[in-house]
Amino acid sequence: MEQYRTRTPQHGQRARTSAPGSSRAPISVPAGAAVTGESAAVYRAADSTQRVPPIVLALRRLPSPRLTGLGGGLFSAALMFVLGTLDRLLLDSSPVVYGVLFLPVSAVTALWVRPADLVTAPICVPIAFAAGIIPIAGGVGGFGGQTMAVVTALALHAGWLYAGTLVAGVIATVRKARMVRRRRNLKKPGGPAGRR
Secondary structure (H helix, E strand, O other): OOOOOOOOOOOOOOOOOOOOOOEEEEEEEHHOOOHHHHHHHHHHHHHHHHHOOOOHHHHOOOOOOOOHHHHHHHHHHHHHHHHHHHHHHHHHHOOHHEEEEHHHHHHHHHEEEEEEEEHHHHHHHHHHHHHHHHHHOOOOHHHHHHHHHHHHHHHHHHHHHHHHHHHHHHHHHHHHHHHHHHHHHOOOHHHHHOHH
16 A cells, blocks of 8 residues: 655655545645645735725725714814815815715725714714805805805705715714624624633
């Protein structure tokens, strides 16, 4: 009866199967590495991390501050007011540009708000839209005329308002669902906390 022996592959060689007729393809191994179940799992894990889309990697590199509900409202309102003022000065009060800029502000506000204050994200975003539309509303005739111009602009551009609020609501809902699922996994006996 023949015996088959295995040896550690040298540099540039491939790991061979221990018996003839094995249906597995050989695995390429770096120099000095022994073929074990652990190393194969590591190689598989390394391959899976390479499949992450570039946009996801770019988003992970962005800063991730944690704003309170009030901080998120002040941040989004101040940013939309600045964007509205720039829109009036540079682009002659273009409502389409203002609406397009409102969508990423809504998303960033919902992403940066603390997990405990997630419910405030869809509430403070419409207030920020109203605060930022003041410079581009174009009202004349004092406070009353300006107020009527803002109300009219809000009515005419409600589509952008609803879209930004929907973006913030969806992001806040997804974050909340992930947080609840993570807590449930930690409480399970077989979860990461139960294995220690």
